[in-house]
Amino acid sequence: MNTETSLLNTISKYMLMAMCLMNIQPAFSAGLLTPTQSNLPALEIRDHEVTVTIEDGYAITQVDQMFHNPHSQDLEARYSFPVPEHGSVAEMTLWIDGKPVTGEVLEKKKARQVYEEEKKAGRDAGLTEKDSYKTFEAMVSPVRAGKDTQVRLVYLQPAHIDTGIGRYVYPLEEGGVDEEKLAFWTANDKVTNKFNFNLKIKSAYPVDAVRVPNNGNATIKQQSAGEWNVTIGQQTSKTVAANLTQSNASDDAVKKSSVTPGTVSTNHPLERGNSQPAVNFNPQQSQAAYTLDKDLVVYWRHKPGLPGSVDLVTYKPDANERGTFMMVVTPGEDLKPINKGKDWVFVLDISGSMQGKFSTLADGVQRTLKKMRADDRFRIVLFNNQASDLTPGYINATPNMIKYYSDKVAAIQPNSGTNLYQGLANGIKHIDADRTSAIVLVTDGVANVGETHQRKFIELIKQKDIRLFTMIMGNSSNRPMLEAMTRESGGFAISISNSDDIVGQILKASSKVTHEALHGVKVKISGVKTADITPQKIGSLYRGQQLVLFGHYWGDGQAKVEINGKISGQPKSYQTSFNFPSSSNENPEIERLWGYASIEDMIEEINNFGEKADIKQAIVDLGVEYGLVTDYTSMVVMRDEVFATRKIERSNKQRLAVEHAAQQQRQARPATPRRVDTQQPMYKSPRPSFGGGGAIDPWSLALFGLLAATVIVNIRRKRQHAA
């Protein structure tokens, strides 16, 4: 069945290996940073343990690390990791004198000032900052000479399902898009002692498969229809021996951590005796239990044929106060395929920052070209410092031409800067008004040559009635800008990691562009008072995409929800009604998710129209209220008494206590169904998926009946004839 696919996979693997060998410069990765031009010795990441819980439409990622200072002087640790997709840090905890102390969010400059003061005074302190769309940086000072320092970071992000498939990325491979940073810092991405990655999926909808592509060490276990665990763990041989002989110290650490208030103690990532996967000792890397240089990607697939649905998650601890909701609409399959020939313009980023990702790009382009219909045409535009056409105008998608241009793309060596504007401008030239056209933009999205203002990009894309489909390569890309201009065009953006199943991601994308879409989507909620709904502008819904809305509501009762849009120019409306509860306290995290979604809307406005004092202040206020690290707020950790001395309110500490209590409550019970449109389903057809079935229908059975009657008549005739 998949001979061709296997062959292509094999070829692409060899291509990837060859490209990796050619790429001398390794991609920058997550790790502890040390200034390249300094004499400061490097610190060690002893343990790196990740616990992920995906439930009720969002993921909570907890990263516990132990930094070790093997030197004779106290040092500062600076840990950098790529910004996860729509993720925001909500907790930083430092173990000070063996006790966990959680951080508080302050305005960015103030947080930095407080941290520097504490650092100068030689007191324990931590700081987590966001470097725009690129990285989060967590600083800890001091890591005492010869000692360990334990630090925890927790971030939240929505976890969507697309065409029946969920995707979670633990981003480690830094995009390599910031040349200054690359030159200044050296990253130590080696975990010397223990690495563990534990992911739990808890879904009320049945999940029939879970996959971890590009990681053969993953242990995947199904607990029930919707509950799965993924475990990846590695230890050095030195550690295994040490664990057996020096367990006392560890046991002490466990005892200390297990009484930590608010932690999910039964699943503490540092706890010894957790069910460990097989030890995988690589003698070639005896100094590294794990290297934090490749993203970990986990897919989970819902059982095919689930109904289109509306799910509602709420948090309203007080019936008389404002509540927060997250509404997830998963449309049924009612978007028909487009059978007309199309023009495709591939606008490909061949700048230097694409080096580590280019083999994936070339492979993806080749596969996309192969999926084209005979009456499709394509054009390829390349850009780095300048933009140029690879193809002489539009080319018919014949097998020979596809092979010829696939080979040409694969042979390109990326270099120089990124003139994204020029690339797009070339792409939208020569659009044939009589044919349906689409631009497929493949980039890591950091425009650094020519025009770089987001507003100008949006104006450019609006010049023509053309959809932009953006494949965002790797981490640290300017996702906010790429998503904004893609949304403006009515297209969609899809993220691709080097660790992704590239075929699967392309299939998802191609099933969208080959089907109709619901454009100009608007949602109306009546019957219950709602406000602050985000995203403010929805745009289009493509095949398999979910619509996720956050907002506030007051009171309770039956609400009528209406989704309106246009499919192929024809108005389309979907309705349902369901109950908003008067109180609910299971999912306090959605307050933070609402806060961060609102901040993303505001950041988009700043990117479009420039920074304004009132919007900036609104972001700071939201960041501080909801304990979120943003472009304008940072999280600072100090000794408890210093928080008191500095009169910094412990609002995040209180919020975390509520969240941890809710997490413990959720952990103790099975996944709760959140579907609310069962009485009045919004969609009649099941959700789109990649599974299919062959079915005989009554019409066919009637034909078979006619066939049977014909046979009987013929038999009788023959008998009569014989008689």
Added chain:
Amino acid sequence: MPLKNGNPSRHGSYTLPWRTLLLSLLATLAYFLLGPAPEAWVVSREAVSQGEWWTLVSGHWLHSDNQHALWNISALFILGSLFEAQLRRRMFTELILASLLMSIWMGIYLPELQAYCGLSGILNTLLVTGTIALWQQYRSPALLVILALALLKNLVELFSQQAIFTHTLWPSVPEAHLVGMAIGTIFVLARSHKIRLFRIPISASEY
């Protein structure tokens, strides 16, 4: 209804279509014992890549929900009963081979399809080979008209990209019906060229 050796003049010529009954029973048992679309038996890229080659055949004998199972197994019973006397042992061979060929075709030409289950594709193979076998016996134009109507319906489904009447749990794959007919046509042509695989003892009255 099935005729022994396809000869209507023989006394007591009606015989039990035991092959059809057996296959229908197996498909029904598979549905009730294994449940809807059991992962270990449904044909999927993942399963085949893990060396579960049997799913290339088994997937076509499984169903995603009650409606899916009811229509498909009923159709198997009707078509099998009609054609068993003509096709006899060949019916088994053709259905198994059609399952295999259909899976290979899906693997190559429907890359977006990750998993598949259902009898209808291979039932279209049976429809073509059985109807042609009956036509060879009776030469009734009505049989060809019915085949043409089935082809028309499958073409309409293909161009509308939707099954006309079915709303089963797993989305329909309209291409499967037409490809099933194409595989049936290949079998008929192969047989007419007397490829050894399909050559079985046939009484003179059948020609």
